[in-house]
Amino acid sequence: MEGLVSMKTAPGISFQSIPSPNQRPNFFLRRSMDLQHRRFHFPSIRAQQSGTIFPRKEDEEDSLKVKEWEVGMLQNEVAASQGIRIRRRPPSGPPLHYVGPFEFRLQNEGNTPRNILEEIVWHKDVEVSQMKEKKPLLSLKKVIENSPPTRDFVGALKAAHLQTGLPGLIAEVKKASPSRGILRENFDPVEIARAYEKGGAACLSVLTDEKYFKGSFENLEAIRNAGVKCPLLCKEFVIDAWQIYYARIKGADAILLIAAVLPDLDIRYMIKICKMLGLAALVEVHDEREMDRVLGIEGIELIGINNRNLETFEVDISNTKKLLEGERGQMIRKKDIIVVGESGLFTPDDVAYVREAGVKAVLVGESIVKQSDPGKGISGLFGKDISL
Template sequence: MEATSIRATTTKVYVMNSTAFKFKKNYLSFRKSVLLRSPMDTKSISLNSIRAQQSTTTMAETDYKNELKIKEWEVGKFQDERRLPTGPPLNYVCPFEFRLVNEDDNTPRDILEEIVWNKDKEVSLLKERMPLDTLKKELENAPPVRDFLGALRKSHLRTGLLALIDEVKKAYPSRGVLRKDFDPVKIDQAYEKGGATCLSVLTDEKYFQGSFENLEKIRNAGVHCPLFCKEFIVDAWKIYYARTKGEDAVLLIAAVLPDLDIQYMTKICKTLGLASLIEGVQLVGINNRNLGKINTRHLLEGERGEVICQKDIIVVGESGLFTPSDIAYVQDAGVKAVLVGESIVKQDDPGKGISGLFGKDISP
């Protein structure tokens, strides 16, 4: 049996057995085909890493793998590829929760993992205050969804230029506050006037000094550009919550979410009418933060490029864009839209910042 763990490869599983999982009655038919290894059978388990030495819970994939459909992800694979801190139970999209004992010192390996751990705790508290059933009722009062994907396509076809997704970002973990006189509504209005097609709003409070209140304020201010909620989503609850605040599109980070979670959350987005940007798959994001190591042009050549053209996928170049030559680089690579924050939000006049980035006035 192939065994894996949600911890790093040095982690050992101690407190898992079949009673740790509470199956719903209508899924009992899967019981015979899902085998869970008891920790009493062995003192340690050889662990395999799935993504960046982050892995999954102990399980066997047998006949049920072919029977299980994504729409039944409530039972799903007992899988999470994030290395979580010891303490609170692991929160899945599905209804299973359990605790693992970790021998490590539980120090985040990098800023992304630190943010994700914080998000796990944050969403647990939010779900206690507002259960999902209650949150879903709030959707009735949400403003209508606008076509984020369509707006990007129309802009690119109309102008022949890269469609611009401008970002409202007050701070960055490694750079501190980017703009002290931060007024999200005024900034977005300037973005829209300057030629932005869509707007991205950072909603993380602890690390980026953003908020869902900013998202709601911008939507209620009458900004016409579709809004992209840029959040570190680790639980489907946040997708519903962002929709109540007026989002039109949402970010799903491949380095954070297990594959089945991404597929499940993508289905939720489709149900709500939202576009999902996956970093996909009508909308794909390539992060250019380190242009010295990430070759955007190479990523869009050959077989990948053919698939992207055949499926009419919009590729968004994200981050690391500061000059007209940067814009020319990603456009030449095949990118059809760019998401830009820091290089424009720091300008006294964001509208002029857009013109400076593109090397010309792109306002309508």
């Protein structure tokens, strides 16, 4: 009997890291219960051969793998229906014993990521599942109970914009990127953060991805503990709610959610979690379709328009203007959403261009982090000292 009980409550889907059952996205939950239910009634072939109607340990493990794979495929399907090209996991094919409906669709799919964003997401999936095992959600929640309150990220951007009439600056602590390689050899995150703050940044962005951006959660934590007052954005590739809790513990005041990676249901759900934890969510879009999806989601305060296409690395700052024209711009103003112009901003003319397009904030990495004094890099970017 034990086997069956543990199968019914077995972990293994990403929504495992969900705070309370009544907040779970019903679609996945229902589907996953259907799948469990089906297996409950039909023990696997191996279990039948072994002469018992109750599954053995290996059968349970198989069944968990099947379930994980099925949920992954469902996520890919929902995402694709929303125009999301990034697949959450490699289509490695059904696990052993699988006799489900999707197997035919997989025959011609390769297991090579189609672009860098997909590669990052697949790597992140493995990384996060390992981290979750070491630090389960419950232990994170306990730490959060005693964490200091977050700082007002959106308020800091609004205040800077009101004070200067210029877009509030989110200055990025960025050592490297897959498209540009190493940006700064002599990289001291705390020193850079202090220089940014002194130079007039309203907020900071700290990259935490290790493999592709040479960042870390230690950098985020160190900057938070060094007495820097600017609110901090955790720049991560979020695919699982667990990462939001982790970012909160490591000192984040805001977190990035990328619409090219996350289906609407995930964005809605993660925004609720952010609110619960006192974090701001910067929801990033790159094209009209993503912008329209995000404008249909309630409760969004901050939208980032990335001028860099994360699939091809092409940068074009007119993207910001394009996405703010016409009805979209009107809707954004009506909803009082702050738009952040992201990537590829190097000169005062670039800043003026996105400001005229309607952004109230900018997110800048490369052009300022490369300067020997990143604080002075800020005056160079704006064409004047904005620290006063």
